[in-house]
Amino acid sequence: MSAVESLILETTSTSVTVQLVPLRARVGRLEVLVCRGDGGGSFPMGAPRSDADLAEEAGRFGKQRIGLDGTVVQLGAFGYCDDGIDVVYTYLCPPLEPGTPNRNGTLPGGSWVDVRSARLGPGARRVLDAAMVKLEFDVEHGMAGFWLVRDEFTVSELRKVHQSVRGVELDPSNFRKRVTRWVDDGLVEELERLRPTATRPARLYKLRS
Numbered sequence: 001m002s003a004v005e006s007l008i009l010e011t012t013s014t015s016v017t018v019q020l021v022p023l024r025a026r027v028g029r030l031e032v033l034v035c036r037g038d039g040g041g042s043f044p045m046g047a048p049r050s051d052a053d054l055a056e057e058a059g060r061f062g063k064q065r066i067g068l069d070g071t072v073v074q075l076g077a078f079g080y081c082d083d084g085i086d087v088v089y090t091y092l093c094p095p096l097e098p099g100t101p102n103r104n105g106t107l108p109g110g111s112w113v114d115v116r117s118a119r120l121g122p123g124a125r126r127v128l129d130a131a132m133v134k135l136e137f138d139v140e141h142g143m144a145g146f147w148l149v150r151d152e153f154t155v156s157e158l159r160k161v162h163q164s165v166r167g168v169e170l171d172p173s174n175f176r177k178r179v180t181r182w183v184d185d186g187l188v189e190e191l192e193r194l195r196p197t198a199t200r201p202a203r204l205y206k207l208r209s
Contacts, residue, residue, distance in 0.1 A: 067105030
């Protein structure tokens, strides 16, 4: 449990809500799952069980309501003690593995939209802006890019995730050199098998366990 969660749970008179910012990389763009409402788009949220870890609740909520597996990353707490506090997590969803059936979540009225054109209410916009700042940093300097691809990925797939998050075009040759450095450093493993593509088979990689 994080320091933020501990501090909030000690404030027993304050209502606490878990809010998710579900994100996925699709077809060269980064998408966010938005719930439509009269006040503009918002994000999925729910009341956590009183005896549960908030991060675990966020993961359970994501699987049940969204219907996708994802990696939970705490973003922060928004709101005021008198009005209630939203503990916000990004929920990073990789593509489904080939042959995996879609699971329908229980979230009504949600739709995936481009993060850069999403129509949101003021509060949700502030949350998404903060989520994007953290995600761009975590993709460039941390592990978040690997959480938006399948367990086994190609250099091209990982590069497209970096491009969609950062909103820039990356030189394919330079990015491949970067992946090679990760292999040399022991972060990434190069696999023997290849993945068929429209042009020629592509080398597969995965994170070292």
